[in-house]
Amino acid sequence: MNYPNNIEKNYKKPLSYKNRGMDLEEELNLTNDYYIEINKALIYKKPTPIGVAKVSYSKKGKVIDRAFFKEPSTLDYNGLYRGKYIEFEAKVTEHKTSFPLANIHEHQIYHLKKVIEHQGIAFLIIKINGLVYLLLGEDFIDYLEKKDRKSIEYEYIKEKGYLIPYGFRPLLDYLKIVDIIYFKEDA
């Protein structure tokens, strides 16, 4: 990984895995904003699905006075990269030896399988022990089918996952790994 030598002065202190001020979602949003800025990919976090129960109207327009969060049935992020469909879920765990699967809903797992079946690229981005890994949907499903456990062992994530090093811009260059895996010929 390349840390640039000339980090801009007005930028926050260089980010490392010890930086707990920014959560994984913010880190990925910054990364995706950067990909859009340099016209590399179009990947967005989907809005959280909500059910609106009550609205009213103010001078500024429609206001939601009561709503609730719905359970997502797809993964958090999706988009388009080099003509391919990409969808992934990002999760942080404070556990040290395993990633608890209670974090991911049953229908999200079902959906992930479907994305693979329809020739999309699907993966998880997991932050564990302060390190960020990309675990391919195929390896995730494989684990579930063989192990049927309530969590994924950290050892498995280290073995099968790809470490995404923290960089400057982009902050978490996960598409570099997508290039290596899916676009081998010109990675």
Add this chain to the structure above:
Amino acid sequence: MNYPNNIEKNYKKPLSYKNRGMDLEEELNLTNDYYIEINKALIYKKPTPIGVAKVSYSKKGKVIDRAFFKEPSTLDYNGLYRGKYIEFEAKVTEHKTSFPLANIHEHQIYHLKKVIEHQGIAFLIIKINGLVYLLLGEDFIDYLEKKDRKSIEYEYIKEKGYLIPYGFRPLLDYLKIVDIIYFKEDA
């Protein structure tokens, strides 16, 4: 278009363009649900983006007490079909001779161009005079660049767009048109 001969009795009366009981969004949601059911495509309406201003906690979990709708910067629907990324916007107009472009935000037009540039499939689904048309993103952009108008003439939509006939299941088989345009070899 094929209307099946054996329409189930407990189904609502056969849908036609005169059926105003269901709006275009519901019609497309039913269509997409059906595509998922028969494992043809994974296409979803994105949740409307909202900004949450105030939350509280009840027995049932987190409740939103105040929020507002945000302007979308992407298109309403996206997903995966035959390995390709698809994104589209669906709009109804009550105008008879043209489709007003005030309906579509500037950054949505920018985004649509980007989707095409990144080799995705992008289009509009426009309901005008009770008829539903698929207008390719390319033809939409072409019109904007040549005409620079505040609306698209109905004549142009009829000429360049593809009529999506109402069917039974799926209700609005727009992927049939995607097949013809993008997968010619085996449509």
